[in-house]
Amino acid sequence: MEHHPLIGPVAALLGWSVVMFFWMYLTRIPAMRKAGIDLKNRIGGQGKDLDAVLPPEVQWKAHNYNHLMEQPTLFYAACFALILMSVDSKSAVYAAWGYVGLRIAHSLVQSLSNRIQYRFGLFLLASLCLIYLVGVTAGAALV
Amino acid sequence: MSHNPLIGPVIALVAWSIIILFWMGYVRFSAMKKAGSGLGKAKRGGRGQDLEGVLPPEANWPAHNYAHLMEQPTIFYAIVLALVAMSDRFDLNLWLAWGYVAVRIVHSVVQNTFNDLKVRFPLFILSTLFLLALTLHAAIGFIHG
Numbered sequence: 001m002e003h004h005p006l007i008g009p010v011a012a013l014l015g016w017s018v019v020m021f022f023w024m025y026l027t028r029i030p031a032m033r034k035a036g037i038d039l040k041n042r043i044g045g046q047g048k049d050l051d052a053v054l055p056p057e058v059q060w061k062a063h064n065y066n067h068l069m070e071q072p073t074l075f076y077a078a079c080f081a082l083i084l085m086s087v088d089s090k091s092a093v094y095a096a097w098g099y100v101g102l103r104i105a106h107s108l109v110q111s112l113s114n115r116i117q118y119r120f121g122l123f124l125l126a127s128l129c130l131i132y133l134v135g136v137t138a139g140a141a142l143v
Numbered sequence: 144m145s146h147n148p149l150i151g152p153v154i155a156l157v158a159w160s161i162i163i164l165f166w167m168g169y170v171r172f173s174a175m176k177k178a179g180s181g182l183g184k185a186k187r188g189g190r191g192q193d194l195e196g197v198l199p200p201e202a203n204w205p206a207h208n209y210a211h212l213m214e215q216p217t218i219f220y221a222i223v224l225a226l227v228a229m230s231d232r233f234d235l236n237l238w239l240a241w242g243y244v245a246v247r248i249v250h251s252v253v254q255n256t257f258n259d260l261k262v263r264f265p266l267f268i269l270s271t272l273f274l275l276a277l278t279l280h281a282a283i284g285f286i287h288g
Contacts, residue, residue: 056188063190070213071164074157077220081153084227085146114188131161138154141146 004083009096010076016104017068023111024061031058057114064110068103071130075099078133085140092136095129102126147227152240153220159248160212166255167205174202201258208254212247219243219274222281229284236280239273246270 028047031054032039047066051059075096082092106122109115171194175181178198186193191206223240250266253259 060188063188070210073213073217073220074160077153077157077224080220080224081150081157081227084224085150110188116182116185116187116189120182127161127164134154134157134161137150138158141150141154 004086005093006079006083006096009093009100010079012097013068013072013075013100013103016100016107017065017072020061020065020068020107020111024065027058027061028054031055060114061111064107067110068107071127072103075130075133078130078137081137082133082140085137087136087140089136089140092133095132095136099126099129099133102129147230147232148237149223149227149231149240152237152244153223155241156212156216156219156244156247159244159251160209160216163205163209163212163251163255167209170202170205170255171198174198204258205255208251211254212251215271215274216247219277222274222277226277226281226284229281229288231280231284233280233284236277239277239280243270243273243277246273 028050032050035053037050037053047062050062079096082089102122102125106119106126109119109122171191172181175194175198180197194206195203219240226236246266246269250263250270253263253266
C-alpha cells in the first residue's frame with residue numbers, strides 16, 4: 001500500500017527534532033563539564049537554569065529544541081488531520097515540506113549565528129506555510 | 144465520504160492557536176515600539192522570554208497563553224486523533240472535544256485581557272476534566288475495540 005505523502009514531512013521534522021536533541025546534549029554536556037557542574041549532586045534543576053551559567057551559544061541549541069516542541073505540535077495535528085481525512089492535495093504536501101525546510105533553516109540560524117532578523121523571518125515564513133495547511137485542513141473538513 | 148466530525152475541534156484549536164500567535168505578535172511589537180525597542184535592536188540570540196520584566200506584564204500575557212497552547216493541547220490532539228484513527232463515533236466525545244476547545248478559547252481571552260487567576264484556573268481545570276474523559280473513552284475504546 002502506498003503511504004500518504006504527508007507522512008514524509010512529518011517523519012522528516014520528527015527526525016530533525018531528534019538531531020537537535022543530540023546537538024543540544026553534545027554541546028551542553030561538555031560545556032557543563034568545562035564549567036565544573038556535577039550532575040550527581042544536583043536536585044530539581046531545569047535546563048533553563050543553565051542560561052545563567054553556560055555560554056549563550058551552548059544554550060541556543062536548547063532554545064531551538066524547546067522551540068521545536070512548540071509550534072510544530074500544531075503542524076503534526078494538521079498533517080494527521082489531513083491524513084485521517086485522506087486528503088489528496090499537492091499544494092498541502094508542498095506547504096508541509098516548505099514548513100519542514102524552513103524550520104530546519106530556522107534551527108540552523110538559531111543554533112549558529114542567531115541573528116534575530118533572519119530567525120524571525122524564517123519563523124514567519126514557516127508560520128505562513130502552517131496557516132496554508134490549516135486552511136486546506138479546514139476546507140477539507142467543511143466539504 | 145463524510146469525515147469523522149472529531150476532526151472539527153482539532154482544526155478549530157489549531158486555528159485558534161494561530162490567532163493567538165498574531166495576538167501575541169501584535170501586543171508584543173506594539174509594546175516594544177513603545178519601549179523604544181525593536182527586532183533590529185534585539186541582542187543576538189534573544190528570545191521572547193527575555194522580555195519578562197522588560198515589557199509591562201500585560202504585554203507578555205498573550206505570549207504566556209501562546210506557550211500554554213503549545214503545552215496541554217498537544218495531548219488533546221494526540222487523544223482526539225487516536226479516537227479518529229479508531230473510527231470513534233460516540234456523540235459524547237464530540238461534545239467533550241468541542242467543550243475542550245470552547246473552554247480553551249475562553250481561557251485564552253481571560254489570560255490575555257484581565258488575567259484573573261480565580262477565573263483562569265477553574266477554566267483550566269474544567270478543560271482538563273474534558274480531556275480526562277476523552278482519554279478514558281479512548282482507553283476503553285482501545286481495550287474493548
